Amino acid sequence: MPTPQPRPVPESRGARFAVLDPATGEAFDEAPDQQPDELDSVVERARRAWHGWRADPAARATALRAAADAVEAAATDLAPLLTREQGKPLTESYAEVARTAARLRYFAELVAQPQPISDGRPVRSEVRWRPLGPVAAIVPWNFPLQLASAKFAPALAAGNTMVLKPSPFTPLATRLLASALATALPEDVLTVVTGREPLGARLASHPGIRHVTFTGSIATGRAVAEGAAASLARVTLELGGNDAAVLLEDVDVEQIADRLFWAAFRNCGQVCMAVKRVYAPDRLCAEVVEALAHRAKSVVVGAGLDPASQLGPVNNAHQLARIERCADQALADGARAAAGGHRLDRPGYFFAPTVLADTPPDSPVVTEEQFGPVLPVLPYRTLDDAVEAANGTGFGLGGSVWGTDLDRAEAVAGRLECGTAWINHHAELSLAQPFAGTKDSGVGVAGGPWGFYGNLQPFVVHRPQEA
Numbered sequence: 001m002p003t004p005q006p007r008p009v010p011e012s013r014g015a016r017f018a019v020l021d022p023a024t025g026e027a028f029d030e031a032p033d034q035q036p037d038e039l040d041s042v043v044e045r046a047r048r049a050w051h052g053w054r055a056d057p058a059a060r061a062t063a064l065r066a067a068a069d070a071v072e073a074a075a076t077d078l079a080p081l082l083t084r085e086q087g088k089p090l091t092e093s094y095a096e097v098a099r100t101a102a103r104l105r106y107f108a109e110l111v112a113q114p115q116p117i118s119d120g121r122p123v124r125s126e127v128r129w130r131p132l133g134p135v136a137a138i139v140p141w142n143f144p145l146q147l148a149s150a151k152f153a154p155a156l157a158a159g160n161t162m163v164l165k166p167s168p169f170t171p172l173a174t175r176l177l178a179s180a181l182a183t184a185l186p187e188d189v190l191t192v193v194t195g196r197e198p199l200g201a202r203l204a205s206h207p208g209i210r211h212v213t214f215t216g217s218i219a220t221g222r223a224v225a226e227g228a229a230a231s232l233a234r235v236t237l238e239l240g241g242n243d244a245a246v247l248l249e250d251v252d253v254e255q256i257a258d259r260l261f262w263a264a265f266r267n268c269g270q271v272c273m274a275v276k277r278v279y280a281p282d283r284l285c286a287e288v289v290e291a292l293a294h295r296a297k298s299v300v301v302g303a304g305l306d307p308a309s310q311l312g313p314v315n316n317a318h319q320l321a322r323i324e325r326c327a328d329q330a331l332a333d334g335a336r337a338a339a340g341g342h343r344l345d346r347p348g349y350f351f352a353p354t355v356l357a358d359t360p361p362d363s364p365v366v367t368e369e370q371f372g373p374v375l376p377v378l379p380y381r382t383l384d385d386a387v388e389a390a391n392g393t394g395f396g397l398g399g400s401v402w403g404t405d406l407d408r409a410e411a412v413a414g415r416l417e418c419g420t421a422w423i424n425h426h427a428e429l430s431l432a433q434p435f436a437g438t439k440d441s442g443v444g445v446a447g448g449p450w451g452f453y454g455n456l457q458p459f460v461v462h463r464p465q466e467a
């Protein structure tokens, strides 16, 4: 494999679109508005680069380790740019950059292992693993770098090449990331394309793509799967969630309140596996509302670049309107805002951290994914009622159970219909574990060896045993 050299990310034919700072609502830069017909040459270059990239696993691992170093070296440029376009506090952007590098290092060490198969017949079969070819990745705006790395680290480690499309709300940090990675990866192994729809739709249905790995909303996930069906490309979908936290009778409210609060409000609630509904026993409900509302009122909300800010703005005007609609509907349905309940009267896309009591269980803030800093706390009478309510939506991403008796909490966690259930935590993930939504929350598996093998095709060699 030739020694990679630094090089700029390719520009498109000239059209550009504005990128807004959510802390002000004003444009601060632009990104190339690439057109769908540019994808043919991008995918063809990815296909050509694949032949060299797939050939040498040891060289790949070395390149991916160097890529991790390059990401870390670029952290002081990447993190502020990420905060500027995404909104999150700067410390969280640094953490996101660090996780991006960590993911590259983790997957660099994974090697596909041949597996002999023996079923008693006089044949020797062996399963070997082959990369798929050019992979398309499409990601949203809530964790642009981290979610991109969750796609490219396993796909590239498995020997595929990738065309990656970030959200048009957050294209810039991903472009900068691509130029950092370009110092370590051979040309065309990872190409970032930016632009507005139908760029993503055309990428998902491009005939040269062998695997479409998508993170985003359920509605778009369905469209992506339909598009990929045209070429029968493999599809991995990581979709929306509406995670429930079930508090048990023996929970120590004050002890868990900080953790529960941040599990709901981190990144302004714009986390697929944030706590989005809390179920508390009747007896404890008022205390839980009070503990969460107290924190919601005291948290510092401001521009992500201000070191005092603990919560930034939500990412975009469309998102702000959606959150406001959901909160207004809940209040009209009879909910009471124990904290917040409204947008903040200042420029940018700020919504007050909101804790809702007395919310009817059929209000959209409970039944839909509002994806913002709004948290309904709902009372329950029996544990069966709580589990039924927690499982009572089409979502199935994550869930959690909170209590003092860990065995009991684990037994309740086992009844949740979701891909990951936490006890006294929520949304903590290890790089080594699988991550998969059930029901409408996803198709396929990301993370750990499962995510790695999801980027490989089994190839079986079947021969008679030696005489």
Ligand code: NAD
Residues within 6 Å of the ligand: 138, 139, 140, 141, 142, 147, 165, 166, 167, 168, 197, 199, 200, 201, 202, 204, 215, 216, 217, 218, 219, 220, 221, 223, 224, 238, 239, 240, 241, 271, 272, 273, 369, 371, 397, 437, 441, 442
């Ligand atoms: P979205 O579905 O609107 O967009 C996601 C991506 O798809 C963006 O890059 C967008 O430009 C692109 N896109 C839009 N229309 C498309 C089309 N027709 N074909 C192909 N691509 C298209 O989602 P969003 O608003 O950017 O992100 C928020 C959603 O993402 C939430 O539902 C959240 O739960 C989900 N999410 C899920 C996970 C997970 O791992 N399960 C992680 C983060 C976010």
